[in-house]
Amino acid sequence: MLTAVIALAALALLASFGLAIAARIFAVKVDPKAEAIEDALPGANCGACGLPGCSELAKRIAEGKADIDACPVGGESVAREIAGIMGQSYEGGGARMVAMVMCNGNDQAAVKRFYYNGIYDCTSAALLFGGDKACSYGCLGLGTCAGICPFGAIDMLPSGLARVNPDRCTGCTKCVGACPKGIIRMVPAGSTVHILCSSHDKGGKVRKICSVGCIGCQRCVKEAPEGAITMDTNLAVVNYETGIPAEVAEVCPMGTIVVQGAGAVEPAEQRAAGGEG
Amino acid sequence: MAGRKFIGGVHPDYSKELARGAAIEEMPLPGRLVVHFTQNLGAPPEPIVKKGDAVKKGQVIAEAKGFVSAPVHAPTSGMVTSIDVYPHPVGTDLPAAVIEPDGADEWAEGLNGERDVSGLDGQAVKQYILEAGLVGMGGAAFPTHVKLSPPENKTIDLLVVNGAECEPYLTADHRLMLAHPAEILDGAALFARVLNVKRIVVGIEKNKPDAIEAMRKAAAGREGLEVAALDVIYPQGAEKQLIYALTRRRVPAGGLPMDVGVLVQNVGTAFAANEAVRWCRPLISRVVTVTGSGIDRPGNVLARVGTTFQDLVAFCGGLAVDTGKVISGGPMMGVAQYSLEASVTKGTSGIVLLRQDEIPQYVSDACVRCGRCVRVCPMTLKPSALSIFIEKMDFEQAAEYNVNDCIECGCCAYVCPSLRPMVHHFRRAKAELRKAARKAG
Numbered sequence: 143m144l145t146a147v148i149a150l151a152a153l154a155l156l157a158s159f160g161l162a163i164a165a166r167i168f169a170v171k172v173d174p175k176a177e178a179i180e181d182a183l184p185g186a187n188c189g190a191c192g193l194p195g196c197s198e199l200a201k202r203i204a205e206g207k208a209d210i211d212a213c214p215v216g217g218e219s220v221a222r223e224i225a226g227i228m229g230q231s232y233e234g235g236g237a238r239m240v241a242m243v244m245c246n247g248n249d250q251a252a253v254k255r256f257y258y259n260g261i262y263d264c265t266s267a268a269l270l271f272g273g274d275k276a277c278s279y280g281c282l283g284l285g286t287c288a289g290i291c292p293f294g295a296i297d298m299l300p301s302g303l304a305r306v307n308p309d310r311c312t313g314c315t316k317c318v319g320a321c322p323k324g325i326i327r328m329v330p331a332g333s334t335v336h337i338l339c340s341s342h343d344k345g346g347k348v349r350k351i352c353s354v355g356c357i358g359c360q361r362c363v364k365e366a367p368e369g370a371i372t373m374d375t376n377l378a379v380v381n382y383e384t385g386i387p388a389e390v391a392e393v394c395p396m397g398t399i400v401v402q403g404a405g406a407v408e409p410a411e412q413r414a415a416g417g418e419g
Numbered sequence: 420m421a422g423r424k425f426i427g428g429v430h431p432d433y434s435k436e437l438a439r440g441a442a443i444e445e446m447p448l449p450g451r452l453v454v455h456f457t458q459n460l461g462a463p464p465e466p467i468v469k470k471g472d473a474v475k476k477g478q479v480i481a482e483a484k485g486f487v488s489a490p491v492h493a494p495t496s497g498m499v500t501s502i503d504v505y506p507h508p509v510g511t512d513l514p515a516a517v518i519e520p521d522g523a524d525e526w527a528e529g530l531n532g533e534r535d536v537s538g539l540d541g542q543a544v545k546q547y548i549l550e551a552g553l554v555g556m557g558g559a560a561f562p563t564h565v566k567l568s569p570p571e572n573k574t575i576d577l578l579v580v581n582g583a584e585c586e587p588y589l590t591a592d593h594r595l596m597l598a599h600p601a602e603i604l605d606g607a608a609l610f611a612r613v614l615n616v617k618r619i620v621v622g623i624e625k626n627k628p629d630a631i632e633a634m635r636k637a638a639a640g641r642e643g644l645e646v647a648a649l650d651v652i653y654p655q656g657a658e659k660q661l662i663y664a665l666t667r668r669r670v671p672a673g674g675l676p677m678d679v680g681v682l683v684q685n686v687g688t689a690f691a692a693n694e695a696v697r698w699c700r701p702l703i704s705r706v707v708t709v710t711g712s713g714i715d716r717p718g719n720v721l722a723r724v725g726t727t728f729q730d731l732v733a734f735c736g737g738l739a740v741d742t743g744k745v746i747s748g749g750p751m752m753g754v755a756q757y758s759l760e761a762s763v764t765k766g767t768s769g770i771v772l773l774r775q776d777e778i779p780q781y782v783s784d785a786c787v788r789c790g791r792c793v794r795v796c797p798m799t800l801k802p803s804a805l806s807i808f809i810e811k812m813d814f815e816q817a818a819e820y821n822v823n824d825c826i827e828c829g830c831c832a833y834v835c836p837s838l839r840p841m842v843h844h845f846r847r848a849k850a851e852l853r854k855a856a857r858k859a860g
Contacts, residue, residue, distance in 0.1 A: 256757035259780060261840055266847040270510050271757060278512065290812075319858075 175227055176204035182223040184215050188292040190314030203228070214239075215293075215312040238331040240311040241295075241318060245281035245325050246338035246400065248301035252280050252352045263289075268322040276351035279325060279341040287317035287326060334402040335386045337362070342375045354397050361393045362386075423622075424650040425660040427797040429830045431587050431653055431751065433626065438590045438710040441718040443598050446734050448520050452494055452725030453505050453762040454480065455515040459554045460561045461487030468516055472499045475527035477701050480516055483549070489562040490552040493518060494703040494723035496525040506761040508728075508747035510754045515762070518725065530699050541613040544696055548609075551695030552702050552765070556687035557581060557592075557656065558748055560766030563688055567613045569677045578616045579665060580607045582623040582630065582686040583649055583656030586749030589769040591706040592686050594719040596623070596630040599690055600637035604644065606689035609696050611643075614682060621646045621686075622661055653751060654828040658683045660797050672824050687768075707763055709735045713742035713772030722763050728770055729759040743775035751829040784837035792831035792841065798824050802831035802841050809844045814855065817848045825849075 180200035187195040191212050193202065202208035203224060210228055211221035217238050225232035258267055258274040264286035267273045273282045283302035295310035296317060306317070308331055318326045325340040337356060341348055345357030358376035370384045378398075380386055391399040457463040464481035474480060474493035481491040497520040505515040536544075545567050553563035569575055580603065584592040596603060607619050621638070623631045625648045638644045649655050649664055659670045661683060668679040676683055684692075687705060694700045703724050710717040715736025722731060728745065732738055746753035747761060750771050792802035800821055808817040825845045832841040 260843050261847065263847065265850060266843055269843070269846050269850060270754070271506060271512060 173204045176200045178227045186292050188314050190214050215314050239313045239328040240308045240331045241306045242329045243304045244340045246354045247280045247352045248303045251354045265322045290320045339398045356398045362390050365393045366390045423664040425663045427795045428652040429795050433587045438708050438717040443594050443719045445721040449730040452518045453515050454725035456481040457513050458765045459489045468499050477530040478527040492701040494725050495520045497521045506758050508761045545613045547696045554765045557685035573677045575614050575682050576680045578611050578619045579683045580621040585653045585656040588710050588771045589708045589749050591708040593627050600633045602693045603686050603689045606693035609692050618643045622649050624649045624651045626651045708769035711772040712774050713739045726763045741775040744773040744778045746771040781838045783839045791834040795830040806844045809848045814848050814851045822848045
């Protein structure tokens with residue numbers, strides 16, 4: 143018994159010496175700044191910065207090859223922290239941006255042309271006549287964006303639409319590139335009034351296929367302050383630099399303009415979607 | 420004689436007897452033609468007509484834009500009543516011109532006359548083929564003049580005329596070979612003249628003995644011409660598989676038939692080439708098989724490009740009450756249509772209409788790794804592994820496993836016991852890889 147204990151203790155001692163020496167000889171030099179920056183970064187490895195992961199970005203920032211605010215997910219607070227580590231000053235960037243799906247045409251509002259029973263994925267569905275929705279700009283509701291979101295910030299509503307939860311969205315823009323319809327737009331986090339439509343079709347066609355689509359009547363353009371809403375081939379687009387007052391929503395004959403927190407997302411529906419997963 | 424076949428392949432239920440016996444019937448001019456501007460692979464042609472224009476039969480309504488593009492011609496004389504987006508049978512909605520025929524069916528000047536072809540050199544023939552807007556009529560619609568322009572360093576020693584028609588249900592090429600064997604061979608001879616090829620092989624599957632006989636009879640006395648009987652197996656008519664069956668030459672991955680000195684042209688394209696060069700008629704009509712249990716009178720119809728499926732179906736006696744699916748092309752590679760508003764293009768070889776009880780609604784399952792798809796894949800890919808990578812959105816890995824070599828023949832999906840939508844997966848991966856390549860510049 144005693145011999146065994148002594149023998150093992152001796153072995154352990156020997157091995158620890160070996161390890162201690164090896165750690166000295168084969169030590170990998172890590173910039174302590176890079177280490178500190180990596181700790182400051184969110185650590186989601188989402189790839190939003192365009193690099194393979196957080197440690198790679200930390201290395202680049204420490205070497206001065208990337209900007210201190212290169213992480214779009216961390217935003218201002220992380221940039222400030224990194225600025226402290228790097229000994230630089232940070233003046234603060236623009237407002238925090240979040241993703242928004244520019245479509246409100248759910249299964250009740252938008253017409254479907256056919257029954258799609260292929261792969262449950264928007265990109266796959268879009269390969270066949272652009273998807274089952276009659277509107278070629280509409281959200282297909284199969285959740286490709288929700289699947290790719292590293293932060294679980296996108297809920298698939300039971301009514302067949304994707305909705306971004308602005309509290310959880312970090313603005314990494316992964317969903318923007320994943321949407322085959324290209325209808326996800328980055329908007330300032332605080333903005334509440336949105337034109338939830340991406341259709342460039344003419345008004346007559348929109349009326350036939352969607353009850354909440356923009357028909358390009360331009361009433362909102364006249365109601366809103368100068369330059370706050372611009373027309374882009376039959377579609378009213380909000381200029382988020384100025385933003386638009388909530389009253390503008392009242393003039394929209396189609397109900398395309400929604401004020402968040404006032405019927406943009408049915409609370410019960412969102413809870414149901416969140417509860418399911 | 421040893422069988423002429425390739426690696427892999429399946430034996431689907433051919434159901435060709437439905438339309439095989441029906442001779443080609445010319446369809447009377449419909450009341451309205453929806454002519455798509457995009458009728459070829461590659462760059463879409465540039466429309467040059469607008470609403471209200473009067474057009475003559477054979478007049479160019481869209482000009483080729485770039486080299487890999489082919490012009491589109493008005494299929495009859497009449498008036499362009501609108502230009503709008505219409506469903507295109509390949510699975511997208513694209514701009515098309517609606518032409519209302521005036522009934523006169525009057526040719527534009529300089530067309531529809533006999534031309535002396537004996538003195539023409541290869542370049543002139545190629546120019547006439549380009550002007551006539553010829554594309555591959557087997558379904559892929561690749562511009563013919565591009566295929567006839569191999570780069571300097573490639574020599575072509577064999578022209579294969581593809582009369583395999585391996586796709587189930589379809590009989591358009593079969594009937595064309597019975598009706599116009601000599602014209603098809605004349606057209607093939609024109610291709611051979613462009614490429615300076617001395618040897619032509621016509622490949623026909625053995626399930627069309629009458630076509631083989633008709634072509635052999637027409638080929639008798641012509642030099643360098645051979646009609647080869649091919650084993651009946653799907654996809655015998657796929658370009659690379661056909662070349663392997665006939666010559667044992669293997670087209671390298673990502674390569675073209677010209678890399679092994681072969682050019683393949685469909686029998687319909689050969690026929691159209693003769694029409695274009697000899698008779699100065701641009702490609703404005705084609706044989707379309709309208710078949711399946713969902714149609715009253717299955718047949719092979721000579722229809723103008725732009726004829727809507729609605730009119731075609733009406734001409735063939737109308738739909739059965741419980742028709743549940745309309746497929747443009749054959750059931751293996753065709754695209755399901757949501758609307759009969761889609762119209763015939765240069766690449767539409769047939770419409771298959773199926774009844775409700777023939778189209779089971781199924782739910783696909785996880786891959787059970789049985790390997791049947793690997794055994795039947797004519798491109799010797801691993802469809803099982805590919806589909807799993809794609810489900811996990813690992814498109815780079817799929818590219819490493821050569822998803823881009825997939826010819827989308829559908830053999831893997833046909834044999835899959837888990838009913839997995841393999842081809843749809845691969846098309847998605849190809850789309851994603853294209854997107855990634857665009858992003859990377």
